[in-house]
Amino acid sequence: MLSSRITRLSSPRKASRAYSTPSSKPSLQLVAQLRKLTEVSISKAREALVASNNDVNAALRWLEEDLATSGARKAAKVEGRDAREGLVSVSVLSSGSTANSGLGGGGIRAAMIELNCETDFVGRNTLFTQLAADIAHTAAFISEPVESDRLINSCPLDVLNDAPLLSRTNPQSHSSSTVSSSIRDLIAKVGEKVSLKRAVTVVQSPLSQHTTELGLRLGSYLHGSVNSTPQGRIGALAVIGLKAQKLSNRLSSEAFMRDIERLERAVARQIVGFETKSIQSFPGEADGMALYDQPFMMLGGDAANETVRTGLDKWGQEHGLLEGGVEVLEFAKWTVGDVE
Structure with missing residues (x-):
C-alpha cells in the first residue's frame, strides 16, 4: 500500500494537476510588481499573492493588515529595550x-x-x-x-x-x-x-x-x-x-x-x-x-x-x-x- 502511494505521488500527471491552480504559484512578474510597490521580501510578496489569489490590490491590503499585526507584536516585544x-x-x-x-x-x-x-x-x-x-x-x-x-x-x-x-x-x-x-x-x-x-x-x-x-x-x-x-x-x-x-x-x-x-x-x-x-x-x-x-x-x-x-x-x-x-x-x- 505504501508503494502505491509513493507511485501516485511521484506520477508526473498527478504532479502537474497539483500545481495547476492559479493561486498556488504567483508569477515572477507579479512578485516583482508587488515588491516594487512595497519593498517587502520575495517570500512575503509570494505569501500575500497566494492569500489574495494573485490580485495585486488585494495583496497590498493583505500586506498592510499583516504589517500592522506583526508590527504591533514586535513593538510590544521590543518595548523594554534600550534605543540610544x-x-x-x-x-x-x-x-x-x-x-x-x-x-x-x-x-x-x-x-x-x-x-x-x-x-x-x-x-x-x-x-x-x-x-x-x-x-x-x-x-x-x-x-x-x-x-x-x-x-x-x-x-x-x-x-x-x-x-x-x-x-x-x-x-x-x-x-x-x-x-x-x-x-x-x-x-x-x-x-x-x-x-x-x-x-x-x-x-x-x-x-x-x-x-x-x-x-x-x-x-x-x-x-x-x-x-x-x-x-x-x-x-x-x-x-x-x-x-x-x-x-x-x-x-x-x-x-x-x-x-x-x-x-x-x-x-x-x-x-x-x-x-x-x-x-x-x-x-x-x-x-x-x-x-x-x-x-x-x-x-x-x-x-x-x-x-x-x-x-x-x-x-x-x-x-x-x-x-x-x-x-x-x-x-x-x-x-x-x-x-x-
Whole structure:
C-alpha cells in the first residue's frame, strides 16, 4: 500500500494537476510588481499573492493588515529595550527674511527631531533615514505659532505621533499612515525598537511690514550626515536677528544673501563643533561653553583669531548693519543619545 502511494505521488500527471491552480504559484512578474510597490521580501510578496489569489490590490491590503499585526507584536516585544542610537533630522521649509517677504519681514518654519533605534546599523538603514526625514518634514509642516517667550519650542509628541506622515521627497503624495503607525511598521521591518524621542519647531510669522529695520534668519547644521540627507549624529538650529536701516534693500542683494547664508551655517557649525551651552557666559560657567566667547573657527579667515562676538560685530559693520546688528537670539543643540 505504501508503494502505491509513493507511485501516485511521484506520477508526473498527478504532479502537474497539483500545481495547476492559479493561486498556488504567483508569477515572477507579479512578485516583482508587488515588491516594487512595497519593498517587502520575495517570500512575503509570494505569501500575500497566494492569500489574495494573485490580485495585486488585494495583496497590498493583505500586506498592510499583516504589517500592522506583526508590527504591533514586535513593538510590544521590543518595548523594554534600550534605543540610544539613531539620528537627529532637520527640516527647514522657510529660513526667514528675504527680499520677497516684505519690508524686512519673513517667516521661519522649521523642525528638528530625534528618532532612536537600538543599533547604528539600523540607524544608517535607508528606511530609517527616510522615516526620520519625513517625520521632521511633518513636524515643520503641521506646526503653528504658539504663545511663548521662546522662538524654538517643543513640539508635543502626542500631536506629532497622531499626524499623517508627510513625505519630504514627494510632498504631493498622500498616505493613510500616521507618524506612529509608520514607526510601528518600521519596527516590523527591522526587528528593533524605534522611538521618537523629541521634537522642536521654529514657527515665526513674518515680521510686521512696519518693522523695516528688523529681520530673522535661521541657521542649521548636522554633523555625521547619512545618505546625503539633512540628518546626523549632532544637530543644531540657531535663530539669528538682523538690524539695519532699510534691511529689505540689503536682502535684495544676491551677494548679501550668499554672505548671510554662509554666516548662518558658520554659527550653527560653531554650536555643533564646540561644547556650546549658552550664547553668553554666566557666572561660574566653564570657559568655552558660551558661544560668544569661543574663537570663531567656523567662519574662517581672520575670524578664527577672534571671538564669535567680535566676528559678528565686524560682519555687521562690513555689511552696513546697525551697531549690534547681528545677534544669535536662541539655539537648540542635540546629540543622539543625550540624557535630557
